[in-house]
Amino acid sequence: MANQPDRSDLRNLRDKTAIVGVGTTEFGAIYRDLDPERSAYELGLIAFREALRDAGLKRTDVDGVIVSRLPHYGRMCEMIGLRHPRFVNVLPGEGRQSGIALQYAALAVANGMADVVACIYGNNGRSAGARYGGESRGISTQAMFEAPYGMTSPGAVTSLMFRRHQYRYGTTTEPLAHLAISNRANAALNPNAVMQRPITMDDYHGARYIAEPLCLFDYCLINDGGVCFIVTSAERARDLQHTPVLIHATSQASDITPVYVADDFWHEPMSQIADDLFAHSEAQREDLAFAQLYDNFTPTMLFTLEGMGFCEPGEGGDWITPERIGLHGELPLNTGGGHTSESYMQGWALHVEAVRQLRQDCGERQVDDAQYGLYACAAPLATGHILKRDN
Amino acid sequence: MTTESPTPELSYEKPLPPVLELTKPFWDGCREGVLQIQFCNICDLPWFPPAEACPRCLQDDWEWRPISGHGTVWSWIRMWQKYFPGWSPDEYPYTVALIKLEEGPYMYSTLVEIEDQDVSCDLAVEVDFRKVNDEITLPVFRPAST
Numbered sequence: 001m002a003n004q005p006d007r008s009d010l011r012n013l014r015d016k017t018a019i020v021g022v023g024t025t026e027f028g029a030i031y032r033d034l035d036p037e038r039s040a041y042e043l044g045l046i047a048f049r050e051a052l053r054d055a056g057l058k059r060t061d062v063d064g065v066i067v068s069r070l071p072h073y074g075r076m077c078e079m080i081g082l083r084h085p086r087f088v089n090v091l092p093g094e095g096r097q098s099g100i101a102l103q104y105a106a107l108a109v110a111n112g113m114a115d116v117v118a119c120i121y122g123n124n125g126r127s128a129g130a131r132y133g134g135e136s137r138g139i140s141t142q143a144m145f146e147a148p149y150g151m152t153s154p155g156a157v158t159s160l161m162f163r164r165h166q167y168r169y170g171t172t173t174e175p176l177a178h179l180a181i182s183n184r185a186n187a188a189l190n191p192n193a194v195m196q197r198p199i200t201m202d203d204y205h206g207a208r209y210i211a212e213p214l215c216l217f218d219y220c221l222i223n224d225g226g227v228c229f230i231v232t233s234a235e236r237a238r239d240l241q242h243t244p245v246l247i248h249a250t251s252q253a254s255d256i257t258p259v260y261v262a263d264d265f266w267h268e269p270m271s272q273i274a275d276d277l278f279a280h281s282e283a284q285r286e287d288l289a290f291a292q293l294y295d296n297f298t299p300t301m302l303f304t305l306e307g308m309g310f311c312e313p314g315e316g317g318d319w320i321t322p323e324r325i326g327l328h329g330e331l332p333l334n335t336g337g338g339h340t341s342e343s344y345m346q347g348w349a350l351h352v353e354a355v356r357q358l359r360q361d362c363g364e365r366q367v368d369d370a371q372y373g374l375y376a377c378a379a380p381l382a383t384g385h386i387l388k389r390d391n
Numbered sequence: 392m393t394t395e396s397p398t399p400e401l402s403y404e405k406p407l408p409p410v411l412e413l414t415k416p417f418w419d420g421c422r423e424g425v426l427q428i429q430f431c432n433i434c435d436l437p438w439f440p441p442a443e444a445c446p447r448c449l450q451d452d453w454e455w456r457p458i459s460g461h462g463t464v465w466s467w468i469r470m471w472q473k474y475f476p477g478w479s480p481d482e483y484p485y486t487v488a489l490i491k492l493e494e495g496p497y498m499y500s501t502l503v504e505i506e507d508q509d510v511s512c513d514l515a516v517e518v519d520f521r522k523v524n525d526e527i528t529l530p531v532f533r534p535a536s537t
Binding site for chain 1: 405406407408409411414438439440465466467468469470471472474475478484485487489496497498499500501511512513527529
């Protein structure tokens with residue numbers, strides 16, 4: 001291809017910024033307490049308050065705000081008494097945006113546009129009756145050319161991709177079961193997780209289909225919650241109370257088409273991200289203490305592992321074993337329980353889990369030797385970072 | 392080529408596509424039993440879903456051209472979740488297929504004249520049509536005859 005961009009400048013961001021505070025709502029507690037009046041802003045506020053306390057910062061130290069899924073930055077800033085922020089952005093409420101929020105925060109801080117950026121997410125989807133499917137109004141492509149056939153929902157799209165993967169490589173649902181069971185086992189050690197009762201292979205295979213071949217346990221939860229992470233410079237981070245978690249390497253790539261699905265299961269963008277991350281880090285795949293992989297649906301994890309070169313395309317089904325992906329395995333995955341068991345915070349809570357693991361603050365579910373950890377999200381708009389515990 | 396539904400439903404409650412100025416020729420074609428999509432008059436690129444300009448030339452010098460109606464099943468699912476009104480209980484699970492058209496673009500549809508156990512990715516299919524009402528006729532796909 002002509003005009004291949006030089007991606008080496010990505011290394012300019014290396015270790016310049018850090019996550020210094022994280023906060024979430026109590027996912028399990030509010031799952032059992034539906035509240036039609038619960039606003040996404042309130043959830044964002046709770047998470048922000050928690051992240052500030054965690055960072056040991058004052059409200060007035062914050063001079064940048066990025067909100068996601070919250071419709072308007074103004075209401076959030078107003079609620080946290082931030083009248084004169086000097087860096088503000090709004091990202092839509094989709095999972096692809098959580099990694100991008102961290103990237104914007106790091107860019108802003110590294111380039112002097114803000115000193116302390118709070119990234120705030122709030123999701124009242126469960127209380128508000130969100131179904132993540134069934135939309136048929138308006139003049140979208142979905143309404144015009146998909147809904148008339150009953151086609152709807154991100155899960156159905158992922159199911160189409162997984163069926164294609166099965167056809168092309170002979171993949172079975174066994175690896176998906178391992179992922180779902182592993183997520184749940186990790187959630188059982190996470191007091192904040194929504195779903196803590198372990199599931200078995202029989203449970204998985206007995207579950208009802210949603211969009212066949214995917215079943216209930218392949219799907220993310222629908223729950224309310226808020227998440228916040230606070231980013232500042234590495235220098236400033238070293239004066240704060242926790243060991244800084246550095247934004248060590250980060251990258252974005254994409255494959256944007258009218259149908260969302262990718263014939264290569266997003267291998268191209270995910271391999272580009274892996275190339276970027278491992279080119280700009282002293283850490284390689286074997287140095288990662290864990291991977292928090294975007295798991296809106298379990299096949300997305302399989303596609304990510306193949307795309308990022310943990311195994312060859314088509315070999316994910318064999319590569320994913322309970323021993324390898326468990327908390328003390330070669331690459332522990334989604335150590336807090338992920339979207340299928342901890343909380344569907346569209347990637348945001350995966351970031352928080354990564355930070356807590358690198359701080360070695362995860363109690364019973366703590367992985368070994370947590371120096372480097374990966375976050376990655378496979379989608380038409382894909383992101384990945386290596387986060388690093390500061391020495 | 393257009394066929395009436397075997398049992399025309401008195402009240403059709405499945406989602407119906409809004410017809411826009413941009414998409415009207417597509418639906419007009421379907422009513423006549425012709426599947427057509429947009430082609431660029433400058434570079435001959437076909438695209439679907441409809442858009443206001445060629446995504447390569449960025450020009451609005453394009454026209455609707457009939458296409459072969461042939462393609463393959465890129466993938467397919469059986470939908471069990473009741474997201475929409477309009478499908479009766481005995482229609483679940485219903486099949487949704489993503490068709491890769493011979494000309495390149497992809498199109499969501501459903502499969503007819505085939506049992507689920509005979510469906511496979513890359514199955515060769517051809518278009519057929521199902522009339523819904525006086526305005527809308529939906530393209531569907533069946534196993535290719537040749």
